[in-house]
Amino acid sequence: MPDVLIAGAGPAGWALAAHCARLGLQTTVVAPHPLRPWRATYGLWGDELAMLPPDVTAAEPVVVRAFTNKPHIIARRYAILSNERLLAALTKNVTAVTGKVVRIGPDSVDLLDGRTFRAKTVVNAMGSRGGTAEQTAYGVIVDEQTAAPVVTAGEAVFMDWRSAHNTFLYAMPLGGGRVLLEETSLARRPALDFRTLRQALAQRLAPHGIDIDAPAVERVRFPLDVPRPKHNRVLPFGAAAGFVHPAAGYSVGEAFRLAPRIAAAIAGGDNAWRALWPVRARVVHRLRWWGLEALLSLSATETRQFFELFFDLPPDAQRGYLSGRDDPAATAAAMLSIFRRASGRLRLVCAKSVITGIRNVNIK
Structure with missing residues (x-):
């Protein structure tokens, strides 16, 4: 029986698993595809990178710009993570189990195929549920030359609000000569649909001669206004623990910052809930x-x-x-x-x- 069983194989779940394993805890991660690299694009601020293993960024733009009624330079380093390298760094000394979780208890997890796994501590890292205000985004991945009229090589656009749709463009280098051009609805209740976002992206990029019929597409959708979880015997982590910034949508940085603290609490037999949500x-x-x-x-x-x-x-x-x-x-x-x-x-x-x-x- 493992010391820690984590249901969910996103960045938050694997971050906690890695820190638990480093403290000598026998740790298992269970998910339908626990070792498959994540499809979403994850960005972190440069001052948050110290919490991650070395050499796990895919791109670090030299200049990060924002546009409202005027241009701005963001004086804070920004980086895009390499999902493959980060996952490889986090999975060492952790057991991965393939299966769909249908029930999470304080000391056990039931899978759809009938298997049951027990552990001293069970963690729910399966993402957030509920919420009525959502962030949505629709993006295409193109080469640097195609994206050059919008964002030049070595640069990034964090937000470009120059649109009548109340959406912004997020233009980020992904490494390997690829660039993500993504139209984002920061917060809507109800959510802005992908069709409208795609149309907004097409209208924004058309003057630059950029066709959005690209083979590589990214769709993003997650709730922002999920309440903090109530205390129960199953410890949540990541978005399941309410880490998503209600007004910005970021959560990965918080997960990596808190993972060592929560892992230490589990290893020491302390109350991890207090470490999750202090006053x-x-x-x-x-x-x-x-x-x-x-x-x-x-x-x-x-x-x-x-x-x-x-x-x-x-x-x-x-x-x-x-x-x-x-x-x-x-x-x-x-x-x-x-x-x-x-x-x-x-x-x-x-x-x-x-x-x-x-x-x-x-x-x-």
């Missing part, structure tokens, strides 16, 4: 939830105004809001700075949405 992290999550409600209320013009104010923030303030999971002061300071510099109309929309968010959270 400061719960406060930040509530603030971010209000930020999500604000974004959901903005028109395309107001969204550009909002992000123009955001990208004008000092780099430390941007980092505090995007990555400061347990820093309420940094999160609140960034939000207040934007609010103070916003127009009267934008202030009113944000204030109303925050009130709505408070009511919705209290109802839940």
Whole structure:
């Protein structure tokens, strides 16, 4: 019987598995395809890369730009992960079991084929469930020469809001001369469908002579407003534990940052739930939830105004809001700075949405 059994083979599940194994815990990961490289594109901020094994990035653009009503340079390093190299680095000394999980208990997991696996600690890393506000994206992968009119070699576009659809372009090098051109709906309730996103991408790229009928396509869809899980005997991790940033969609960085802490708690017989959601992290999550409600209320013009104010923030303030999971002061300071510099109309929309968010959270 293993010490730790992790249901789910995404980056979060494997990150925790790797750290558990390094601490000498017998660790098993179970999923339908536990060793298949992930299909999604994952990006991390440069200051988060120290949490990962070495040499697992596929591309690190020299310049990262953003566009609202004016261009911005993001003064923070950004990198795209190599899913194949990262997975290979994480799977050492971990047992992989192929099977579909149909039930997760505090000390056992049942599979669709009738098998049951037992462990001292069971972790649910199977992703988030529920939620009504979603982030969706539709992208195509093209070569650098094709993408050059939009993003030149060695550069990246983190967000380009110059669109009437209230969506942005995410243009990232993937390594090997490939570039992802992806139209993204940051947050919608209900979600913006892939057909509309594809049309928006085609309209954006048509003036540059870029045809979106590429053989390699990426589709992204996940909920943003999933509540924090209630305490029970099955430990969640990753998106299943509510790691998704409600107003930005990032979660992989949080999983890699917390994996050593949670693995140490499991190995030491401590209460891992306390390490998942300390009080400061719960406060930040509530603030971010209000930020999500604000974004959901903005028109395309107001969204550009909002992000123009955001990208004008000092780099430390941007980092505090995007990555400061347990820093309420940094999160609140960034939000207040934007609010103070916003127009009267934008202030009113944000204030109303925050009130709505408070009511919705209290109802839940």
